[in-house]
Amino acid sequence: MTANRHRLRPGTSKFNGSDPKPQSAAETTLEVGEDGRVDPDVIPLSELVAGGDTEPAADAGEHDGRARPRKTPCASCPYRTGVASGIWHPEEYEKLVRYDGETFEQPVQTFMCHQGEGDVCSGWLGHADPSELLAVRIGIMRGDLHPECADYTTDVPLFSSGAEAADHGLRDLQEPGEKAISTIDKLVRLRNLET
Structure with a gap:
């Protein structure tokens, strides 16, 4: 497998922020393009889960239509250290930095989980005080x-800022290591993508 065979891009601007109302992950899809990057148009993101983390949002049984966080950040969450x-x-890493500003400077779009079905990103909520996030x-x-x-909190180690998470995520982008390639393969394999 080549180092840049897959690069996961979870979806349209609606899924990751430009639509103020969270979009169902079933409406957002992925496909591996000719450039080796995964593009949003064929596979529901809700079916791409890494590291065996399939926990639904907290109290999912009482879901009332409002987006909630998962109990813990996903195994491939860009905020995890x-x-x-x-x-x-x-582009996904670049979005993280936009939420680091003062509350009034931040995007109004909610940062949704890259894998969850309409879940709010638990890493985004847990990396700082979520009540300070404008979205x-x-x-x-x-x-x-x-x-x-x-009020979301987690014991999972997270970067303390979007900038730290983005710097880490972008560092090996051109030559991802074995762990990154394995994680990408897991995400892709779960949907039986053939490239």
């Missing part, structure tokens, strides 16, 4: 996000 570098498309405040106010998002 232990995640391999170079898994996701560069969380607006999402709760609009009724798009469950209020538990504002």
